[in-house]
Amino acid sequence: MNAEELSDNLVDWLRSEVEAAGCRGVVxxxxxxxxxxxxxxxxxxxxxxxxxxxxxPIQSDPRDREDALLLAEKFGLQRREVDLNPxxxxxxxxxxxxxxxxxxxxxxxxxxxxLRMATLYYFASRNQYLVIGTGNRTELTLGYFTKxxxxxxxxxxxxxxxxxxxxxxxAHLDVPQSIIDKPPxxxxxxxxxxxxxxxxxxxxxxxxxxxxxxxxxxxSRVEELRRANAHKLRIPxxxxxxxx
Numbered sequence: 437m438n439a440e441e442l443s444d445n446l447v448d449w450l451r452s453e454v455e456a457a458g459c460r461g462v463v464x465x466x467x468x469x470x471x472x473x474x475x476x477x478x479x480x481x482x483x484x485x486x487x488x489x490x491x492x493p494i495q496s497d498p499r500d501r502e503d504a505l506l507l508a509e510k511f512g513l514q515r516r517e518v519d520l521n522p523x524x525x526x527x528x529x530x531x532x533x534x535x536x537x538x539x540x541x542x543x544x545x546x547x548x549x550x551l552r553m554a555t556l557y558y559f560a561s562r563n564q565y566l567v568i569g570t571g572n573r574t575e576l577t578l579g580y581f582t583k584x585x586x587x588x589x590x591x592x593x594x595x596x597x598x599x600x601x602x603x604x605x606x607a608h609l610d611v612p613q614s615i616i617d618k619p620p621x622x623x624x625x626x627x628x629x630x631x632x633x634x635x636x637x638x639x640x641x642x643x644x645x646x647x648x649x650x651x652x653x654x655x656s657r658v659e660e661l662r663r664a665n666a667h668k669l670r671i672p673x674x675x676x677x678x679x680x
Contacts, residue, residue: 437601439608443478446593450482453591454566461486462591463559464568465552466515468503470606470616471570471594477511477609478593479568488559489515494524494548495626503615510612516559520551527551549585557588566590573598574641578658579665580634587668598645599638634661 454462462482464475466489479487491504508515527547556567569589571581573596581587594602599620606616620630620638631637636654644650644658 437604439605442605443481443609446478447482450478450568450591450593454483457566457590459566460564461488461566462568463488463490463556463563463565464570465489465556465586466491466504466508466513467570468500468507468615469570469618469620470611471572471602471620472504473507473611473615474602474606474609475568475570475593476507476513477606477611480511480513485514486563486565487514488563488565489513490552490556490559491515491517492520492552492555493517494520494551497621497626499618503612503618506612507615518555520548520555523551524548546582546585549582550588553585553588560590568593571595572602574638574645576669577645578634578641578661579668580630580661581668583668598642600642 450462454460460483462479464472464479464487466472466476476489479489489504489508491501491508493501507513524547528544531544553567559565560567567589569586569592571586571589571592572594575581576592576595597605603616607613621628634641635657640650640654641658644654650658
């Protein structure tokens with residue numbers, strides 16, 4: 437992979453898509469992970485001042501906020517921090533769901549990326565921006581994202597890159613090594629990591645997706661996730677045009 441050429445092409449693509457939409461810039465969530473960090477470096481290259489990084493902690497690991505702020509400072513990002521903890525707790529209380537802190541209650545924890553999505557679209561609407569997502573090819577193939585949460589975006593610049601390619605691009609863009617090396621997590625609950633939840637490492641998944649290499653167990657799991665989550669990649673279905 438030619439990382440320099442790829443980064444230039446992605447910057448040009450972002451500018452082209454935003455211009456075609458009649459918008460002025462981009463907004464994105466900055467989580468402190470490697471995917472959002474790559475997006476965060478590309479965004480100001482495409483739009484020097486018309487970009488906004490939004491840090492949105494919800495019962496999050498404090499290190500994630502620290503890494504997000506580290507990256508924002510290093511690259512001089514336009515940023516906002518929105519503490520969504522009170523909103524989430526109020527929502528959970530209204531639903532009589534209790535607190536999700538430290539518990540793998542998936543329906544409740546899926547509210548977290550959906551609250552972040554709503555926040556990003558608020559800023560997008562206020563500023564005439566498009567929302568950039570941080571999903572990569574591995575996550576999109578498996579449907580490993582929250583429908584209408586982190587999947588609710590306008591542009592997915594990393595959508596053709598598997599995880600090791602994202603890391604390679606991150607290194608080229610001078611993302612801090614500590615961020616590149618940290619275990620990927622969706623921040624859904626305390627101690628949650630992507631690889632533990634999926635049951636395989638990203639390296640194993642990447643080798644299977646790119647070259648078809650992997651165990652029967654891995655292949656079966658990938659295909660199972662593809663089938664189960666295919667609906668996340670489709671627009672809502674319409675019925676046939678019934679006539680009387």
